[in-house]
Amino acid sequence: MIRVIMHGCNGKMGQVISNLLKEDQEAEIVAGVDVSDHIQNEYPVFKNIAECDIEADVIIDFASVKAIEDLLNYSIEKQVPVVVCTTGLTEEQLAKIKKASEEVAVLRSANMSLGINMLMKLLQTAAQVLVPAGFDIEIVEKHHKLKLDAPSGTAIALADSINDSLDQRYDYQYDRSRELKRREKNEIGIQAVRGGTIVGEHEVIFAGIDEVIEFKHTAYTKAIFGKGAIQAAKFLAGKPAGFYDMSHVIEGNVQLNKT
Ligand SMILES: NC(=O)c1ccc[n+]([C@@H]2O[C@H](COP(=O)([O-])OP(=O)(O)OC[C@H]3O[C@@H](n4cnc5c(N)ncnc54)[C@H](O)[C@@H]3O)[C@@H](O)[C@H]2O)c1
Numbered sequence: 001m002i003r004v005i006m007h008g009c010n011g012k013m014g015q016v017i018s019n020l021l022k023e024d025q026e027a028e029i030v031a032g033v034d035v036s037d038h039i040q041n042e043y044p045v046f047k048n049i050a051e052c053d054i055e056a057d058v059i060i061d062f063a064s065v066k067a068i069e070d071l072l073n074y075s076i077e078k079q080v081p082v083v084v085c086t087t088g089l090t091e092e093q094l095a096k097i098k099k100a101s102e103e104v105a106v107l108r109s110a111n112m113s114l115g116i117n118m119l120m121k122l123l124q125t126a127a128q129v130l131v132p133a134g135f136d137i138e139i140v141e142k143h144h145k146l147k148l149d150a151p152s153g154t155a156i157a158l159a160d161s162i163n164d165s166l167d168q169r170y171d172y173q174y175d176r177s178r179e180l181k182r183r184e185k186n187e188i189g190i191q192a193v194r195g196g197t198i199v200g201e202h203e204v205i206f207a208g209i210d211e212v213i214e215f216k217h218t219a220y221t222k223a224i225f226g227k228g229a230i231q232a233a234k235f236l237a238g239k240p241a242g243f244y245d246m247s248h249v250i251e252g253n254v255q256l257n258k259t
């Protein structure tokens with residue numbers, strides 16, 4: 001059995017994963033970490049990861065940007081690989097994650113779903129054909145009203161994936177309300193909508209002269225993120241230090257299915 005520490009166990013995603021792992025034959029939660037104690041769990045829960053004295057093979061993190069430094073310190077000190085799913089991280093925190101991966105296995109992904117990770121690859125192909133033909137790129141994301149960060153980590157990851165295929169030539173425009181001017185050619189507009197219980201929608205719009213191509217991903221339940229995070233945790237347990245993402249997990253599964 002792979003022993004998991006669930007970081008952010010009493011949040012929405014922490015509880016999705018707690019329920020999924022109850023039925024899992026290969027992995028189990030041995031401890032949780034959460035500042036909130038409004039839920040009774042079948043495993044011990046610590047207020048801060050530094051207090052956790054339970055041995056584990058991997059950590060799954062869906063918590064808060066405020067907890068990232070303690071999480072990385074623990075992961076390095078105890079040599080427990082960590083799957084970082086929390087979004088809204090600063091550039092400085094992202095750099096700390098990369099640095100930590102020199103000492104322990106770290107997998108970070110702003111979106112654990114298969115669909116979004118496949119979409120990133122499709123967008124690179126689309127951008128390479130459509131951008132030279134003069135198409136503009138805009139991203140619109142929609143999420144529930146409880147979400148703290150905006151734009152979503154996924155929207156930024158989709159833009160980054162496009163930008164990687166365009167030699168990093170594009171800047172991101174988050175707010176068009178401040179200046180009276182036309183959009184620049186080399187920008188990707190990113191807009192966030194918040195309301196109700198929307199689980200997650202991402203639309204990537206390639207707008208050309210007289211034609212528009214739209215790629216859309218809709219998450220109908222949070223289980224798609226939970227299942228992806230569990231797959232990632234099983235993949236990462238026992239891995240040597242290094243920086244991993246969901247493409248490694250998906251490629252690993254494709255190889256397994258071939259054999
Ligand atoms: N990568 C993905 O696929 C993906 C999918 C969904 C959500 N997310 C991200 O995961 C994070 C959590 O999402 P959620 O919907 O479960 O949020 P949530 O607010 O429901 O849960 C977060 C939990 O973390 C706890 N927490 C806050 N500060 C903490 C700290 N310092 N130490 C330990 N626990 C702490 C909170 O008490 C809460 O129970 C967000 O950043 C969200 O954007 C990522």
Ligand SMILES: O=C(O)C1=N[C@H](C(=O)O)CCC1
Nearest residue numbers: 087110111147152153154200
């Ligand atoms: O519900 C959330 O919060 C989500 N956050 C991630 C993001 O910011 O992209 C993934 C989708 C759901």
